[in-house]
Amino acid sequence: MPAPLPLAGLGRHLLRSVLRVSLPVQEMPALLPGADASMSDAALRRLAESTAAAGGEGAAAIQARLDVLHAAALSRFAPAADAAGLEALWRTALRGELPLEGAYWALLVHPQADRTLRHVAFGDVEMLRPADAAPASLGALLERRSISPRRLDAPGPGAEDIELMVQAALSAPDHGRLHPWRVIEFRTPQREALAALFEAEKRRRDPLASAADLRRARAHATEAPCLLGFVVSPRARKRVPLREQWLAAGAALGNLLNAAHQLGYGGIVLSGERCFDDALARQLGLQPGEHLAGFVSLGTAREPAPPTARALPQEVWRCWTPDTAAAPALRGPALPAARALDGEGLS
Ligand SMILES: Cc1cc2nc3c(=O)[nH]c(=O)nc-3n(C[C@H](O)[C@H](O)[C@H](O)COP(=O)(O)O)c2cc1C
DSSP, rough: OOOOOOOOGOHHHHHHHHHHHHHHGHHHHHHSOOOTOOOOOHHHHHHHHHHHHHHHHHHHHHHHHHHHHHHHHHHTTTHHHHHHHHHHHHHHHTTSSSSSHHHHHHHOOOOTHHHHHHHHHHHHHHHHHHHHOOHHHHHHHHOOOOOOOGGSSSSSOOOHHHHHHHHHHTTOOOOGGGGOOOEEEEEEGGHHHHHHEEEEEEEHTTOOHHHHHHHHHHHHHHOOOOOOEEEOOOOTTSSHHOOOOOOOHHHHHHHHHHHHHHOOOOEEEEEEEEEEGGHHHHHTTTTTTTTEEEEEEEEEEESOOOOOOOOOOHHOOOOOOOOGGGSSOSSOOOOOOOOGGTTTTTT
């Protein structure tokens, strides 16, 4: 029987993944030369990874400890004679009939596991245990989902929480600290007036709009417990390029939504055609050169949003080499201008 794969032979991504999933962080100080009690979990994980990747005695000690911790899984996987047998056992673990931590270790180091099967297991584990990889705050970032205004109940954020959200938005990367954006809060007593503006905008755009269309337009102004307008306000005559000011505004909007999520609120930003209506912009007090990026509806989610399939990091992440510069892009060619996106996906 061939020997199990040495830990260092797994490659960086598998190594990081299996250390995260199969080696409890409490085990690390005793295993890692140079570790001390003051180290954060993240620092311990990084040290474990570099020790394991370096091979030698440090890696052997980690491997031996993983073998002890997951002895039961190793003996369950040991008789598998080929990749098909291993895959069947892996499915047993995915069904919850075997601890995933042990099964993952046993599969990755099994001499019959081929590259494809290791990567299948990696994908399964990263999907099933994504947040475990991350500190709590990153977990919150990874799980944020938009919630439709129809699924938002009271309470929404009050002034104190909105202030925190705006503070988070002001902490986003921002070239020149221009904060080229601002937030308009529409409080309850003003919502009916806003609804009338939304209805009038809908009538302008679609003189044949049905009663149901007009009701929907009004509802967008009234249904969420808290409603904010997010305005991009590029600073003219500043040396920071406009496109960077838009990026800074987008980053601020992202921080605002993430802060709302971390404060326990559900929310969504929706633009729709009304955000391109000059008359509405004027009625909301926008100055020439300002843009209504969207309306942020906030409240308490009636039920958690179901998990969604996100793109894989590998779809948007490549390492550059001189040879790849001439290769086709990850997607097709970029659109000629940002304006080309306007009007897409509007509700
Ligand atoms: C500025 C901005 C405007 C948006 N406008 C709309 C919109 O009008 N209609 C829509 O369906 N989604 C719109 N979205 C996308 C949703 O807010 C949301 O991000 C998307 O549905 C993905 O859901 P998720 O946030 O749960 O991943 C907009 C997003 C941004 C950043």
